Amino acid sequence: MPEGVGPQPEARIAAVHTTDVLVLGAGSAGSVIAARLSEQAATQVALIEAGPAAWNDPWIRIPAGFARLYASGRYDWRFHTEAEPGLAGRSIHWPRGKVVGGSGAVNGLVFLRGSPRDYDRWAQSGARGWSHDEVLPFFRRMETWTGEPSAERGTEGPIHAAEARHTSPGAQAFIAAALEMGHQRVRDFNGAWHEGVGPMQMNVRRGFRSHSGDMYLRPARRRPNLRIMPERVVRRLLFEGRRCIGALVRGPMGFERWEARRQVVLSAGAIGTPQILMLSGIGEGAHLQEMSIPVLVEQRGVGQNLQDHFLQRMRYRVRPCATVNELVRGPLGKLRMAARYAFDRRGPMSIGAAEANLFARVLPGAEEPDMQYLFVNFTVTSYDQGPDPWPGFMFSACQCRPDSRGTVTLRSPDPNAKPVIRANYLEAPHDQRLMVEGVKYARRLAAQGPLAALIEEELTPGPKEQTDEQILEHIRRDGGTVYHPCGTARMGEDALAPVDSRLRVKGVEGLMVADASVMPLVPSSNIQPAALMIGERAADFLRAEVKGA
Structure with a gap:
């Protein structure tokens, strides 16, 4: 029997630890929860993370370092989808953060909430208490917004957000082209309405990445009631009857048993959370039996409802206009970029994945934006290979609310085995139509004067791809992910929702889920x-749970 599956002989346990609240996963949500709970000196909190702490890695702190982190795979779980039927049989790399701070420590720093209507749809889908008006105080609590004050923005939270401090000539042309098409300049993409164009908002503070591992946990880590335990992989949850009492963890010195007197919180992300639930006997009974895992609770919704944003990159060869492709071509350009960033925290190194953003209605009759376009001041065929060797920029055409749904299932009962991820991209006819129209809309944007003055050639999809059928086939061969998987343990009141609206796992006691897996619908x-x-x-819910225990 593989390690971690079934009962573990006590002789193999290297250490036993006890705490009040056990948080499994130090990603964006888990770091917040552990830090907030540790503000109560009487509550003992332990935070388990599979990856390292990496508090001072400069490539995490520098916004432009995201590309280097992606290429190195240093803090990456290195997940891949199965061969996707809708993408010409391609397997898609799904990087997920394996470090304190999770994916928020390694992503492209785009900081957008989505539409207020997204959260109203959560409430309408059965997530009671999660409408926009009800979640807005928590958005405000977690941020310090450095732009124009408004009722929608926070001013005293740990995460700092600001508009990009640098806009290249290409980004300025992108904004001007959208205005020429009739779009409005957006004052605040995270405000009451987000349709239109403007500079990107990023989670940065004084030119450095601002993420939950750094801004929440770093100040909290010296508190005597908080233990941050990196490089420990959760094997499965531990139960006494139907009550979750802790987790079996593989640490540097062997197996560790972590027990929680009051509550266990699973925050392992949209892939890790359903995998751990299923390894622990919570999931679809037939699938668990196929894996030879005893069924503790039948929950057919675990690993279902997987959603992700899909994109097609519009890549352009352009006239020289200070694209990153040009700046990194030689050592002198790299030195200039580094010097400017060191001097005033500006320039290309102060930017994450995108400099400017457009939300647009593409399909006839759309009541709100259905496509997002992100301007990127470089071109890549693959982030693994770095920028192309010619002046270039691109903008990604991203579907806002996909209809296609995927799954996460177990490959084997061995916790070391990567799960089976099927995104089912472009399975829904609506998604196919919207992506084709999204490419055509992007071409109209590129034809506007400000962009047309810079663009020399459309590289992808390319001028030969003109009919709807040709465009769709190109998208199948070339399109990919925006890296936003969610929904695999969604909250709701129906039988297929594994988690209730207070984030408690149904059918058991003492166990909550708090991460992107609980999202009923992708923002x-x-x-x-x-x-x-x-x-x-979740921290608010937990304070009430712990107080009443």
Whole structure:
């Protein structure tokens, strides 16, 4: 029997630890929860993380370092989907953060909540208490917004958010082209309405990445009631009857048994959370039996409802206009970028994945934006290979609310085995139509004067791809992920929702889930702010649970 499956002989346990609240996963939400709970000196909190702490890695702190982190895979779980039928049989790399701070420590720093209507849809789907008006106080609590004050923005939270401090000539042309098409300049993409164009908002503080591992946990880590335990992989949850009492963990010196007197919180992300639940006997009974795992609780919704944003990169060869492709071509350009960043924390190194953003209605009759376009001041065929050797920029056409749904299931009962991920991209006809129209809309944007003056050639999809059928086939061969998986342990009141609206796992006691897996529907843009908000909300729930225990 593989390690971690079934009963573990006590002789193999290297250490036993006890705490009040055990948080499994130090990602965006888990870091928030552990830090907030440790504010109560009487509550003992232990935070388990599979990856290292990496408090001072400069490539995490520098916004542009995300590309280097992606290429190195240093803090990456290195997940891949199965061969995707809708993508010409391609397997897609799904990087997920394996470090204190989780994916928020390694992502592209795009900081957008999505539409207020997204959260109203959560409530309408059965997540009671999660409408926009009800979650807005938690969005405000977790941020310090450095832009124009408004009722929607926070001013005293740990995560700092600001508009990009640098906009290249290409980004300025992108914004001008969208205005020429009739779009409005957005004052605040995280405000009451987000349709239109403007500079990207990023989670940065004084030119450095601002993420939950750094901004929540770093100040909290010297508290005597908080233990941050990196490089420990959760094997499975531990139960006494139907009560979750802790977790079996593989640590540096062997197996460790971590027990919680009051509550266990699973925050392992949209892939790790359903995997751990299923390894622990919570999931679809037939699948667990197939894996030879005893069924503790039949929960058919575990690992279902997987959602992700899909994109097609519009890549352009352009006239020289200070693209990153040009700047990194020689050592002198790299030195200039580094010197400017060191001097005033500006320039290309102060930017994450995108400099500017557009939310647009593409399909006829759309009541709100259905496509997002992110301007990127470089071109890559793959992040693994780095920028192309010619002046270039691109903008990604991203679907806001996909209809396609995927699954996460176990490959084997061995916790070391990567789970089976099927995203089912473009399975829904609506998604196919929207992506084709999204490419055509992007071409109209590129034809506007400000961009047309810079663009020399469309590289992808390319001028030969003109009919809807040709565009769709290109998307199948070339499109990919925006890295926003969520929904695999969604909250709701129906029988297929594994988690209730207070984030408690149904059918057991003492166990909560708080991460992107609980999202009933993917937000219209990025998911990091929503994950942080879930962490703040979960901490409030937990304070009440712990107080009443």
